Amino acid sequence: MTEPNRVIHRDVPEHRPAAGGIAARARAAAGGPQYLAGLNPEQREAVETLDGPVLVLAGAGTGKTRVLTTRIAHILSQGRARPGEILSVTFTNKAAREMKHRLGQMLGQAVEGMPWLGTFHSIGGRILRVHAELVQLKSNFTVLDVDDQIRLLKQLLQADNIDDKRWPARMLAGLIDGWKNRGLTPSQVPSGEAAVFGNGRGGKLYAAYQERLKILNASDFGDLLLENIRIFREHPDVLRQYQQRFKFILVDEYQDTNVAQYLWLRLLSQTPQPSSGLQTTSPPAQDREQGYDLADTFGHPVAAASEAEERTSPVEPAITPKARPKNICCVGDDDQSIYGWRGAEVDNILRFEHDFPGAKVIRLERNYRSTGHILAAASHLIAHNEGRLGKTLRTEDEDGEKVTVTGAWDSEEEARAIGEEIEQLQRAGNRLNEIAILVRASFQMREFEDRFVTLGLPYRVIGGPRFYERAEIRDALAYLRLINSPADDLAFERIVNVPKRGLGDATVQMLHDIARKRRIPLTEAARAVVETDELKPKARGSLRGLLDNFDRWRAQREIMPHTELAEIVLDESGYTEMWQKDRSADAAGRLENLKELVRSMEEFENLQGFLEHISLVMDRDGGPDEDAVSVMTLHSAKGLEFDNVFLPGWEEGLFPHQRALDEQGRAGLEEERRLAHVGLTRARRRAKLYFATNRRIHGSWSTTIPSRFLDELPAHNVEITESKGGSGWGGAGGYGASRFDNLDSFGSSYATPGWQRAQANRGRGGFNEAGTPYNAGGSRTKRAPLTIEGELVAKSTGTSSDFSLGDRVFHQKFGYGLVTKIDGNKLTITFDKAGEKKVVDSFVERV
DNA sequence: ATGTACAAGATTTTT
DNA sequence: TCTTGTACAT
Numbered sequence: 001m002t003e004p005n006r007v008i009h010r011d012v013p014e015h016r017p018a019a020g021g022i023a024a025r026a027r028a029a030a031g032g033p034q035y036l037a038g039l040n041p042e043q044r045e046a047v048e049t050l051d052g053p054v055l056v057l058a059g060a061g062t063g064k065t066r067v068l069t070t071r072i073a074h075i076l077s078q079g080r081a082r083p084g085e086i087l088s089v090t091f092t093n094k095a096a097r098e099m100k101h102r103l104g105q106m107l108g109q110a111v112e113g114m115p116w117l118g119t120f121h122s123i124g125g126r127i128l129r130v131h132a133e134l135v136q137l138k139s140n141f142t143v144l145d146v147d148d149q150i151r152l153l154k155q156l157l158q159a160d161n162i163d164d165k166r167w168p169a170r171m172l173a174g175l176i177d178g179w180k181n182r183g184l185t186p187s188q189v190p191s192g193e194a195a196v197f198g199n200g201r202g203g204k205l206y207a208a209y210q211e212r213l214k215i216l217n218a219s220d221f222g223d224l225l226l227e228n229i230r231i232f233r234e235h236p237d238v239l240r241q242y243q244q245r246f247k248f249i250l251v252d253e254y255q256d257t258n259v260a261q262y263l264w265l266r267l268l269s270q271t272p273q274p275s276s277g278l279q280t281t282s283p284p285a286q287d288r289e290q291g292y293d294l295a296d297t298f299g300h301p302v303a304a305a306s307e308a309e310e311r312t313s314p315v316e317p318a319i320t321p322k323a324r325p326k327n328i329c330c331v332g333d334d335d336q337s338i339y340g341w342r343g344a345e346v347d348n349i350l351r352f353e354h355d356f357p358g359a360k361v362i363r364l365e366r367n368y369r370s371t372g373h374i375l376a377a378a379s380h381l382i383a384h385n386e387g388r389l390g391k392t393l394r395t396e397d398e399d400g401e402k403v404t405v406t407g408a409w410d411s412e413e414e415a416r417a418i419g420e421e422i423e424q425l426q427r428a429g430n431r432l433n434e435i436a437i438l439v440r441a442s443f444q445m446r447e448f449e450d451r452f453v454t455l456g457l458p459y460r461v462i463g464g465p466r467f468y469e470r471a472e473i474r475d476a477l478a479y480l481r482l483i484n485s486p487a488d489d490l491a492f493e494r495i496v497n498v499p500k501r502g503l504g505d506a507t508v509q510m511l512h513d514i515a516r517k518r519r520i521p522l523t524e525a526a527r528a529v530v531e532t533d534e535l536k537p538k539a540r541g542s543l544r545g546l547l548d549n550f551d552r553w554r555a556q557r558e559i560m561p562h563t564e565l566a567e568i569v570l571d572e573s574g575y576t577e578m579w580q581k582d583r584s585a586d587a588a589g590r591l592e593n594l595k596e597l598v599r600s601m602e603e604f605e606n607l608q609g610f611l612e613h614i615s616l617v618m619d620r621d622g623g624p625d626e627d628a629v630s631v632m633t634l635h636s637a638k639g640l641e642f643d644n645v646f647l648p649g650w651e652e653g654l655f656p657h658q659r660a661l662d663e664q665g666r667a668g669l670e671e672e673r674r675l676a677h678v679g680l681t682r683a684r685r686r687a688k689l690y691f692a693t694n695r696r697i698h699g700s701w702s703t704t705i706p707s708r709f710l711d712e713l714p715a716h717n718v719e720i721t722e723s724k725g726g727s728g729w730g731g732a733g734g735y736g737a738s739r740f741d742n743l744d745s746f747g748s749s750y751a752t753p754g755w756q757r758a759q760a761n762r763g764r765g766g767f768n769e770a771g772t773p774y775n776a777g778g779s780r781t782k783r784a785p786l787t788i789e790g791e792l793v794a795k796s797t798g799t800s801s802d803f804s805l806g807d808r809v810f811h812q813k814f815g816y817g818l819v820t821k822i823d824g825n826k827l828t829i830t831f832d833k834a835g836e837k838k839v840v841d842s843f844v845e846r847v
Numbered sequence: 848a849t850g851t852a853c854a855a856g857a858t859t860t861t862t
Numbered sequence: 863t864c865t866t867g868t869a870c871a872t
Contacts, residue, residue, distance in 0.1 A: 092861065121862040145862080168867090221862045256861095342860065441858050463860085497848095504848045616862070635859050657858055675859085698857060699863030 035073055035106060039066075046329075046362045047071045050080060050248070053269075053356035054329040055349070059393045060378070060681035061369025061641065064331050065095075068250055069102045071329065076107070081247040087116040087268070089123060090252040095639060096122075099252075116246070120261045122616040124224040128231075129612075131238060135227045136214050140608060142481060143615035144213070144220045147474070148490040149173045155493075156208050158509075159516050176206065180222025181258040181343030183229070215519060216489050225260045232267045242268055247327060254332030254352070258343035266355065269328040328356065334389050335382050338635060338675045340667070341660075350389065367393045367681075369641055371400025373717040374687050378680035380714040385670045402719040403680070403687045405710055410694040410701075411444070411649075415451040418646050418690065422457065422629060425644055425686075432458060434643035436630040438679050440655040444648065445631050452629065462632035468614060472579065472590040473597055477614060479569050483553050484607055487521035499578035501542045507535065523547070549573065562607040566598050634679045645683035648690040650676075650707035653697075676709045803846065810847045 036044060046056045046067045058064040072088065075081050090096045096118045103117075116123060125143065132139040144152065153169040153176075179189055213219060219227065232239040249269050251257070257265070330352060337346040353359045367375055375395050382388070408414035422435055437448055445461060452459045467473060475498055478491035497503045515525040529535060530544045553569055560568075570576045576594065579587050604610040630642070649655055656672035664671065680687050691706040803809070807819040809829060817831035 119862065125862085143862080146860095224862075338859080339861085341858080443857080500848085502848075506848085633859065654858095659858060696863075 035070055035077075039063075039070065040366055042362060042364050042366065043067050043070075046331075046364065047074050049329075049360055049362065050075060050078070050327060052327065053352075053359040054327075055254075055352045055356075055359055055361045056329065056331040056364060057349075057361060057389055057391060058331055058333055058364035059367060059391045060333065060336065060678070061367040062364035062393070063368055064252070064333075064364070065098060065102065067364070068252060068329075068331055069099060069106060071250065072103060072248075073106050075248050084116065085245060085247040086250070087123070087246040087248070088250040088252075089118065089120050089265075091119065091256050092639075093119060093122075095119075095252055119616075120257075120264065121221055121224050124228045124264065125219075125616050127228055127242065128219070128224055131231050131235075134231050134235060134238070137219065138217050140485060140612075141217045141219050142485060142488055142491075142611070143224065144218050144490060145469075145615075146173060146177075147469075148218075149176075149220050151490055151493065152212060153205075153209060155512055155516075156205060156212065159512060172205075176209070176220075177222055178343060180220075180226055181260055183226065183259045183263055212489075215487070216521060217485060217487050218490070222260070225264050229260065229263050229267065232264075239267060243270055249326075249328040251328070251330040252332075253336075254330035255334050255337035255346055255349045256332070256339045256344045257348050259345055259348075262345065262348050265328070269326060269356070333391075334387075335385070335391070335674055336638065336678050338638065338671060338678060340664070340671050346387070350387070363391055365391050365393050367395045367397075369684055370395060370681060370687075371397050371685055373399050373402045374680060374683050374685075376717045377403045377687070377713050378677050380717070381680065381709060381712050382673065382677040384712050385673055387667075387670060401686055402717055403689065403713065404719050404721045405650075405689045405691075405713070406721050407706070408690060408692045411447050411692045411696065412451075414648050414690050414692045415447040418448070418648060418688075419451045419455050419457065421646070421688065423455065430644060432627045432629045435646070436632065436637065436640070436642040436644070436682065437646045437648065438632060438634045438637045438682065440634055440649055440657060440675070442633055444654075448631050448648075458626060458628035459631055460628045462630055463636035467593070467596075470590070470593060472593055475575065476566070476570060476594055476597055477611075479573060479575070480566060480607060481611060482523070482550060483557060483565075483569070484611055486523045486550070486554075489515070489522045492522045492526075495573075495575075496546070499574045501546065501574075502539055503542055503546075507539050507543070510534070523550075557607060562604070562610065563598055563601045565607070566601060570594060570598075634675050637682050638678055641682055641684055643684045644686040644688070645679070646688045646690065647679050648692075649695075650689050650691045650710055651695065651704040652707055653702075653704060654695065655707050655709070673709060673712075676707075808847050810845050816847065 036047065039047060043063055043066070046054065046058075047070045056064070056067060058067070068088070072086060075086060076083065088099065090099060100117055118126075128135070128137075129139045129141070132141060150169045150173045153172050157169060157172075213223070232242075246268060249265070251265065330349070332349050334346055334349050337344060337349070340346065348355075353361065370378070372395055375393055375397075379393055406417060408417055418437065422432075425435060426432060439445055439448075442463075449459065449461065468477070475495055478488075478494040481488045481491040482495065493508060496508060511522050511525045511529060514520075514529065515522050518525070526543055526547060530540060530547060533540075535543065549572060553565065553572075556568065557565055576591070579590050579594075582590075601607075601610050604613060652658075655676070656669055660668035660672050662668075689710065691704070691710065693704060694701055695704050696702075803819050803822060805819055805822060808816065809819060810816050817829040819828070820830050821828035
C-alpha cells in the first residue's frame with residue numbers, strides 16, 4: 001500500500017498551516033459570536049451543542065440550513081476544528097451549493113478552505129480517488145451514469161447470449177443500483193430479485209459487470225460508497241486516518257440516507273482508539289438481526305474475486321462503549337422522507353438514538369415559513385401517519401388565507417382554473433417567481449404547459465433532463481473522455497458511429513467480442529482489428545481514421561489549452577457539422593449547449609480536472625432569472641418555498657398514487673401522505689389544492705374520486721371554493737357548506753371518505769359515476785349540466801354525447817367549425833379560422 | 848446500415 | 863393516447 005497520508009495532503013491543499021487564521025477571520029467577519037444573535041433557543045441549542053452526537057429533528061421551514069451553516073461557523077469560531085476537519089454532507093448538489101453560498105456570506109473568503117462539503121457521492125468519490133489503487137482502479141477512473149451502466153449491461157447480456165425480454169438491461173441496472181443502495185451482495189439479495197439473474201448465473205453476470213468496470217477503469221455511483229466502505233473495512237489504517245481527520249460531521253436530510261450512506265457515516269463517525277487501534281468486537285446483536293451488520297455487508301462486490309478475501313475477514317470496526325461515536329450532527333425530518341422507493345431508510349433517523357449512544361435530540365418546531373392556516377392544515381394531515389417521531393410545529397405568523405380546495409370537471413379545466421388564478425395573482429402584484437405548481441407525476445405537467453403557452457404566461461419546468469444528460473453534451477463529453485482515458489469503452493461506443501461513419505452494430509459487436517475475449521478495452525480491440533482483414537475495407541478505413549484522430553488529439557492535448565482542444569475535436573470529428581446540417585427545431589439549441597459546454601470548461605485547469613468535476617458535480621445551472629411560474633414534481637420541490645403554491649391532481653389513484661398503495665401498502669400510503677405534507681409546507685402565504693373529477697389515464701378517460709388526503713384536512717383551516725373564472729362546475733352554492741361537515745376534525749371520520757359522500761349526496765344529474773372507485777378504461781359518456789360562467793351554458797345530457805360527425809358547432813374562442821372526430825366527450829373539430837383543435841364537448845354548441 | 852412498422856408499457860429520481 | 867424500443871425489410 002502507498003502512504004495515504006501523503007496522498008491525502010496532496011488532495012487537500014487547504015490543510016496548510018495558514019488555515020488556522022480562519023477562525024480569527026470568521027470571528028471578525030461575524031463580529032464575535034454575534035451570528036448567534038438571530039437564533040431562537042432551539043436553533044441556538046442545535047448550533048452550540050458541539051460535543052457528542054446530535055440529532056436535530058427539524059420540521060419544514062424551521063431554518064434547518066441556517067442551523068447547519070451557523071454550526072459550522074460556530075465550530076470554526078470556537079477554534080474547535082479547522083475547515084478541513086469538518087465534513088458536511090448533503091443530499092443533492094443543489095443543497096451543497098446553497099450551503100457553500102451561505103457559508104461564503106457568513107465567513108467570506110474562509111469558505112474556500114472548506115473542502116469536505118458536498119454530497120455523499122462526491123465525497124465518497126473523492127476519497128476513492130485517493131485510494132483507488134486499493135480497489136484496483138487508477139485514480140482517474142470515470143464514473144458511469146445510469147445510461148452507461150445500462151449499455152454496459154446490454155453488452156454483457158448480449159455476449160452471454162442472455163436474451164431475457166422480461167428483464168431488459170435497464171431493469172437489471174435498476175436492480176443493481178438498488179442492491180448497492182442497500183449495501184447488499186448478490187448472495188444477500190432477496191431470492192425473488194436474485195432469480196432475475198437466474199440461479200447461479202446471476203452472480204456471474206454481476207461479477208462480469210464488476211470485472212468489466214475494473215478493466216474500463218470505471219465505477220458506478222453505487223460503488224463510490226461501497227468501495228469506500230470496503231476500503232475502510234479492509235484497511236483500518238485508512239479508516240483511522242479519516243476518523244481522525246473529521247472532528248465534526250454534519251449531515252443534512254438524514255431521513256433520506258440509504259443503507260450504504262448510513263454504513264459509511266457510521267464508520268467515519270467513530271472515535272478511533274488512541275492506543276490499540278480499532279476494536280475488533282462484533283457489532284451489537286440487534287444490528288445483526290436487522291440486517292445492518294457491518295461485517296455482513298458487502299465483503300466484496302465481485303463475487304468471484306472476493307471469495308478468497310472474504311475468508312480472511314478483516315477486523316471489523318464497530319461502535320462499542322469504548323469507541324464512542326463523536327461529534328456527528330444529523331439534521332432531518334421524518335415527516336419529509338419521500339425517497340423510500342429508491343432506498344432511503346426512514347429507519348435511519350428513527351434509530352438514531354440507538355445507533356449513536358448518548359445522542360442528544362433537539363427539535364426545531366418553530367416554523368418561519370408558512371401562515372397559520374397552511375401550517376395547521378399540513379400538521380393535521382401528517383398527524384394521520386403512525387410511524388413518526390412527532391413534532392408540533394408552531395408559527396407566530398398570522399393565520400393568513402385558508403387553504404383552498406377546488407374541484408374541476410377534468411384536468412383541462414383544472415389547468416384553466418389555475419391559469420386564471422395565476423393571472424389574478426399576477427395582477428394583484430405577485431411575482432411569477434413566487435408561484436409554483438407542484439404535481440405528483442410529470443405527465444400532469446403537460447396540461448399546464450399547454451395552457452400557459454396559450455395564455456402567454458412565462459413558465460419554467462424544473463427537473464427536466466439535466467444539462468449533462470442531454471444527448472449532445474453526453475456525446476461531446478464522450479469524445480473528451482475517450483481522449484482522457486482510452487479505456488473508456490462506453491464513451492467509445494457512444495461516439496464510434498456519431499456522426500455516422502459507417503461503423504454500425506455489426507462492427508461494434510465484433511469489437512466487443514474481441515475485447516471481452518482478450519479482456520481488453522474496445523480501443524485496443526479496434527487497434528488490433530484495423531491491422532487485420534476482418535473488416536470490410538470501408539469500415540476498416542473509417543475506423544483507422546477515427547483512431548488516428550484520437551491519437552492526434554491526445555498528442556495535441558499536451559500542447560494546447562483544453563478549451564481549444566475541445567473545439568478542435570468537435571470540429572474535426574464532424575460532430576458540430578452534424579448538428580449544423582440537422583434541420584430539426586432543437587438543433588440550434590444543441591449547438592448553443594455545446595458552446596456553453598466549452599465555455600464551462602474554462603473554469604478548470606485541465607481536461608482531467610474538468611472531467612472529474614463533470615462526473616460528480618456538474619449540474620444544470622438555472623438559466624437567467626426571469627420572472628416565471630415554476631412547474632415541477634412534488635419530489636423536486638423539496639427544500640424550496642414559494643409564496644403561492646398550487647397543488648393539482650389530488651385524486652385517489654394519482655395522489656396517493658395507486659402504485660404506491662399496491663406495492664407498498666400502508667407504508668406507501670404514509671410516504672404519499674408525507675409527500676402531501678411536503679407539498680403543503682412549501683407554501684408561505686397561499687396553498688391551493690385541486691382535484692378533477694375526470695382524468696385521462698393512458699389515453700382513456702376515467703372518473704376519479706377526490707383524494708383521501710382532502711378528507712384529512714382540518715375543516716377550520718380549509719375553504720372550499722368554486723372553480724373560478726368561467727370554468728367551474730357551477731351551482732356550488734350549497735355544495736361548499738355540505739362539504740365542511742365532511743372535513744376531518746381532529747381524530748374523527750378518518751375512515752369515512754367525506755368527499756365521496758358529499759359527491760354522492762349532491763344528487764345532481766350526471767354525477768352518477770361519482771363514488772364509483774376509479775374505473776380505469778371506462779369511457780365516460782354521460783355528463784353533468786355545466787354552468788360555465790362567462791362562456792357557454794353547456795348541453796345538459798342524460799344520454800351519450802349529443803354530437804355526431806359532421807355537426808356544425810360554435811366555440812366561444814375558436815368560432816365556428818365542423819366535428820371531424822368524436823372520442824367520448826372529446827371532439828376533434830376543424831374550425832373555420834383556428835384550424836383543427838381538440839375540445840371537450842361542453843365547450844361547444846351545436847348551431 | 849438505415850429506415851419503417853408495430854407492440855408494449857406508461858410514478859417519483861440523485862449521484 | 864403517446865412514446866419508446868425492437869423486429870424486419872430495404
